[in-house]
Structure formats: C-alpha cells, structure tokens
Amino acid sequence: MGLLTLDVFNVRNIKKASIAPASKFNFIYGLNGSGKSALLEAIFLMGRAKSFRTADLSKIINFNANQFIVSGKVQSEKNTTTLGIQYHSGQFVARMDQQTVKSKASIAYCFPLQIIHPKSYRTLDAGPQIRREFMDWGVFNLDPAFLTSWRRFKKALTQRNAALKNKVLNEVRVWEPELAYYGTIVQECRCDYIEQLKPYFLLVSEQLLGITEIDIKIIAGWDAAFTYEQALHKSTEKDLRYGYTRLGPHRGDFSVLVQKRQAKDHVSRGQLKMLVLALSMAQVLMLKENNQQMGCFMIDDLTAELDQHSKEKVFCCLDDMSIQVFLTATDQESFKNDLPQGDHKMFHVEQGVITEA
Ligand SMILES: Nc1ncnc2c1ncn2[C@@H]1O[C@H](COP(=O)(O)OP(=O)(O)OP(=O)(O)O)[C@@H](O)[C@H]1O
Numbered sequence: 550m551g552l553l554t555l556d557v558f559n560v561r562n563i564k565k566a567s568i569a570p571a572s573k574f575n576f577i578y579g580l581n582g583s584g585k586s587a588l589l590e591a592i593f594l595m596g597r598a599k600s601f602r603t604a605d606l607s608k609i610i611n612f613n614a615n616q617f618i619v620s621g622k623v624q625s626e627k628n629t630t631t632l633g634i635q636y637h638s639g640q641f642v643a644r645m646d647q648q649t650v651k652s653k654a655s656i657a658y659c660f661p662l663q664i665i666h667p668k669s670y671r672t673l674d675a676g677p678q679i680r681r682e683f684m685d686w687g688v689f690n691l692d693p694a695f696l697t698s699w700r701r702f703k704k705a706l707t708q709r710n711a712a713l714k715n716k717v718l719n720e721v722r723v724w725e726p727e728l729a730y731y732g733t734i735v736q737e738c739r740c741d742y743i744e745q746l747k748p749y750f751l752l753v754s755e756q757l758l759g760i761t762e763i764d765i766k767i768i769a770g771w772d773a774a775f776t777y778e779q780a781l782h783k784s785t786e787k788d789l790r791y792g793y794t795r796l797g798p799h800r801g802d803f804s805v806l807v808q809k810r811q812a813k814d815h816v817s818r819g820q821l822k823m824l825v826l827a828l829s830m831a832q833v834l835m836l837k838e839n840n841q842q843m844g845c846f847m848i849d850d851l852t853a854e855l856d857q858h859s860k861e862k863v864f865c866c867l868d869d870m871s872i873q874v875f876l877t878a879t880d881q882e883s884f885k886n887d888l889p890q891g892d893h894k895m896f897h898v899e900q901g902v903i904t905e906a
C-alpha cells in the first residue's frame with residue numbers, strides 16, 4: 550500500500566506540485582525553509598484530515614491564496630482510491646473517489662500513516678497528551694470497535710463535566726455508569742494494545758539501540774486498585790469542587806523504563822530520539838503483522854542529532870519494514886551513503902518547488 554501520486558496546491562509555500570513517489574523510499578532534501586515539512590504536511594492532511602503542526606488549517610493556506618487542495622491516488626492491495634482534501638473559507642471537504650466523506654475516520658482507515666516530526670521526539674518527556682495520541686492511533690487502527698467506545702466515553706465525559714460545572718449532583722450520577730462502562734473499555738483496549746506492542750518494541754529497541762532490558766508501563770488515569778466506577782464514586786465530591794472529572798482514561802498515560810529506570814530521566818537526548826523512533830516503528834510493524842494496511846511512514850528531519858551509526862540502523866530497520874517511507878533532510882549527503890537497493894526516489898525542494906533529483 551502507498552501513495553502513487555500526489556498533487557498539492559497552495560499548502561504553505563508550495564503553490565503547485567505534483568509528484569509520483571517511489572513505492573519504498575522517498576528522500577526529500579532542501580535548505581531550511583524550502584518546503585520539506587510543508588510537503589509532509591500535505592501528505593499528512595490526506596491521511597489524517599488534520600495537520601501535525603497547527604490546529605488552525607487556515608494557517609496552511611498559501612499567503613497569496615484563499616484555499617488549499619491536496620489530492621492523490623492511494624494504492625491498496627485490492628484497489629486504487631483517489632483521496633482529495635480541500636479547505637476553503639473555514640470549510641473542510643474530504644472526498645474519496647469523488648464522493649464527499651463526512652467522517653475523518655474513513656480517510657484515516659483508507660490511508661493510515663504515521664509521522665515522526667521534531668515535536669514527536671518529546672513523546673517520552675513532554676506531557677501525557679502526545680502519549681495518549683500515540684496509543685489511541687495504534688488501537689484505532691488495530692481494533693475498529695475502539696472508535697465507538699472512545700466516542701461514547703468522550704460524550705459521557707462532556708455531559709458529566711457539564712453537570713459538575715452546574716453542580717447538579719443527580720445528573721453527575723446519571724452519566725457515571727456510561728462513563729465507567731466505556732472508560733473501562735478504552736482503558737482495556739489501551740492495556741491490550743501496549744501488551745501486544747511490547748515484543749515489537751523490544752525487538753526494534755534492540756536493533757536500534759542495543760538495549761534489551763526495556764519495558765512499557767501503562768497508567769490508567771485512576772487508582773488501579775479500584776474499578777473506574779468505584780473511583781468515580783469516590784471522587785465525586787472533589788470533582789464537584791473542581792468542576793470537572795479528574796479521573797479516567799482522559800488522564801491515562803504510559804512510561805518507558807530502561808533497566809527499570811524512567812527512560813526520560815536517564816537516557817541521552819539521542820537515545821530518547823531513537824526510543825521514540827523505535828516506538829513508532831514497533832507500532833507500524835505490529836499493524837503490518839496483524840494484516841492491517843499501512844499507508845506510509847514519514848520522518849521529518851531524520852538526521853538532525855543522530856550519528857552516522859544510529860542513522861544506518863534506522864535505515865536498516867526501515868528497509869526491513871517494507872512500507873512506503875518519506876524522509877527529509879537539509880542536504881542530499883545525509884542520504885547518499887545509505888541509499889537502499891530497493892525502489893527509491895530523491896526529491897529536491899527549493900522555495901516551494903519540488904523536482905525529482
Ligand atoms: N501559509 C503560508 N504561506 C506561504 N508560506 C508559508 C506559510 N506558512 C509558512 N510558510 C513558509 O513556508 C516555508 C517552508 O516551511 P517548511 O517548514 O516546510 O520548511 P522546511 O523545508 O521544512 O525547513 P526546515 O529545514 O527549517 O525544517 C517557510 O519559509 C515558511 O516561512
């Protein structure tokens with residue numbers, strides 16, 4: 550599976566570009582500010598219907614335009630699908646084979662992609678939101694039933710929070726069984742997911758970092774000695790005082806332990822970067838082994854801060870993954886020594902203009 554063609558109009562400084570990516574490695578190079586991340590942003594928009602850089606899509610529209618469009622052909626095992634994303638006057642329109650699609654999830658299922666960008670390297674040492682997103686993307690792609698439970702949990706959470714804000718105790722109680730029921734499912738899905746991910750993470754960490762004693766610890770978002778329903782009951786009084794639900798999967802998290810110590814406090818910056826790469830690669834490997842389609846894997850600014858040895862290992866792992874890959878770097882030399890045997894292309898980006906090199 551992968552992207553066969555891509556057409557970009559007015560995404561950041563890319564006014565108009567068309568490329569036909571290689572099925573395996575796509576190396577994108579260009580100076581700072583040339584438009585490399587903008588190109589990955591365009592691809593990301595096709596697979597996630599959102600940006601990895603901003604929540605405000607109007608910021609993506611080229612300064613001299615009033616809309617952006619990204620479209621492309623996605624090849625899966627069975628067929629080819631045309632995806633199109635347009636953003637104009639605050640309106641977001643997504644099309645699959647010329648049909649308008651309402652749910653962003655449909656696009657995400659059609660072209661599942663994962664990206665590592667400079668902020669991703671904070672996955673293990675920033676706040677928990679980024680780690681929850683990491684887990685939920687994995688569960689979402691592995692277990693189609695997860696999305697319904699997650700949506701119902703979010704709805705019940707919003708309702709209970711509104712009742713807490715208005716201090717209506719009866720209503721707070723009304724939403725608790727549903728919140729507890731779906732919240733427990735969300736947590737169980739995440740736990741199962743992390744358990745399944747562990748062996749893959751172990752394998753990739755060993756390949757990338759030579760670390761063998763590694764573990765992932767999941768954090769529920771409430772005291773695990775109690776069920777979620779019990780925890781909610783116990784915290785009602787405090788929740789009323791605070792005006793929101795303090796406990797639950799929306800507070801869930803995970804941490805990575807290296808030799809029984811918190812990785813974020815004990816490994817170097819370069820190693821932390823490699824651990825984040827290992828987590829994401831493990832995620833993709835696991836999806837593929839579970840016969841799930843995987844659209845593409847993108848790494849923005851791969852070479853920054855990685856030594857030659859680490860870089861070679863990353864290339865080696867990516868090569869084994871048999872998946873379409875997009876990598877960016879500021880200079881062509883970063884890739885030249887590591888060019889793989891398989892299908893690959895180089896693209897040069899200069900002031901928003903993309904040419905195959
Ligand atoms: N809405 C916009 N319209 C036009 N240009 C924009 C817009 N938003 C950002 N830019 C410009 O687009 C250019 C490309 O940005 P981008 O982040 O893609 O560069 P890059 O090649 O990834 O650079 P770096 O190597 O520094 O990461 C930048 O010069 C930026 O100022």
Ligand SMILES: [Mg+2]
Nearest residue numbers: 585586849850
């Ligand atoms: Mg960039």
